[in-house]
Amino acid sequence: MPIGGIADDGVDTNRRGIAMTFSTFTPGSAPAPGTVGSYVPGVCNIGAAEIARRRRAGHVGLLAAVGLLAVLIATDAPPLARLLVIVPATISASGYLQAWLKFCAGLGSRGLFNFGPLGSATEVTDREALERDRRRSRQIGLMSFGIGILAGVIAVLLPI
Numbered sequence: 001m002p003i004g005g006i007a008d009d010g011v012d013t014n015r016r017g018i019a020m021t022f023s024t025f026t027p028g029s030a031p032a033p034g035t036v037g038s039y040v041p042g043v044c045n046i047g048a049a050e051i052a053r054r055r056r057a058g059h060v061g062l063l064a065a066v067g068l069l070a071v072l073i074a075t076d077a078p079p080l081a082r083l084l085v086i087v088p089a090t091i092s093a094s095g096y097l098q099a100w101l102k103f104c105a106g107l108g109s110r111g112l113f114n115f116g117p118l119g120s121a122t123e124v125t126d127r128e129a130l131e132r133d134r135r136r137s138r139q140i141g142l143m144s145f146g147i148g149i150l151a152g153v154i155a156v157l158l159p160i
Contacts, residue, residue, distance in 0.1 A: 045103050061094070065085050065088035072157075083155070103140065108137035
């Protein structure tokens with residue numbers, strides 16, 4: 001196989017090397033970034049349809065946070081009232097994190113995964129896998145809340 005360029009099978013060998021590097025060195029044998037794989041406990045529990053749903057939730061939360069902040073500023077609400085931005089910012093962060101990580105915190109905490117159409121889910125039966133999923137779900141919740149708090153504090157500190 002040539003180093004760089006196109007191999008006999010038509011695959012760009014530069015891209016193949018990158019995918020191999022990611023799949024070889026990613027902890028837990030997770031799918032390469034940008035791909036949707038199969039269930040890996042604590043790493044990947046949703047497919048393309050669920051990922052798109054999480055991304056939409058992130059968009060909606062972001063729009064709500066920006067809209068709420070705009071209303072609070074326009075109505076000359078006290079700066080501490082801007083802490084209300086924490087709620088939609090947390091929702092936005094949660095959606096974006098779940099889409100990026102390809103892991104649904106809600107499904108993970110309930111012991112489910114879904115790579116099929118929206119609404120269909122499969123139960124996780126392995127006890128270790130269930131614990132890894134629940135740990136990842138808690139991490140996503142804490143990261144989302146931390147990002148939401150940060151957004152709220154920034155909103156309060158804005159000199160507007």
